[in-house]
Amino acid sequence: MIGARVVQKVSSTRGFAKVAPHVIPALDRAVHRLTRGKVLLSAQMLPGVVLTSTGARSGLARRTPLACMPEEEGRTWILIGSNFGRDGHPAWTANLLAHPEAQVSWKGADIPVTATLLTGEERAAVWKTALAFWPPYATYQARVEREIRLFRIARR
Numbered sequence: 328m329i330g331a332r333v334v335q336k337v338s339s340t341r342g343f344a345k346v347a348p349h350v351i352p353a354l355d356r357a358v359h360r361l362t363r364g365k366v367l368l369s370a371q372m373l374p375g376v377v378l379t380s381t382g383a384r385s386g387l388a389r390r391t392p393l394a395c396m397p398e399e400e401g402r403t404w405i406l407i408g409s410n411f412g413r414d415g416h417p418a419w420t421a422n423l424l425a426h427p428e429a430q431v432s433w434k435g436a437d438i439p440v441t442a443t444l445l446t447g448e449e450r451a452a453v454w455k456t457a458l459a460f461w462p463p464y465a466t467y468q469a470r471v472e473r474e475i476r477l478f479r480i481a482r483r
Contacts, residue, residue: 412467
């Protein structure tokens with residue numbers, strides 16, 4: 328699909344990494360709220376969830392629209408802490424490390440989940456699948472010195 332290739336190419340640029348984190352989540356949150364959880368704009372290209380996690384420092388609920396890689400027909404999902412290829416782990420990853428019990432909005436349903444940070448061989452296998460799923464993740468990883476965090480979230 329040509330549209331997907333264009334989006335992948337654009338999303339791999341440094342300009343996209345500077346602008347997208349400020350624009351895409353705000354649009355996603357607004358549309359998600361207006362459609363009562365039924366629509367995420369970014370999910371028109373990649374599957375997406377809205378993660379509600381507990382702030383690692385604040386203890387407050389934090390809602391974050393995220394691309395995801397569904398597994399097991401929507402029983403588990405992979406969340407990729409790419410941060411659009413920017414330095415530093417995204418805040419939601421610290422939230423899940425501190426408080427792994429969270430909630431996702433998936434196709435209009437609110438689902439309680441538990442997050443597990445993937446490491447070692449399991450992470451390597453999932454990373455390979457993630458690169459096939461969305462090739463720009465390779466560009467994001469090459470741009471940063473940190474290892475991009477991968478989480479599996481599973482229904483509680």
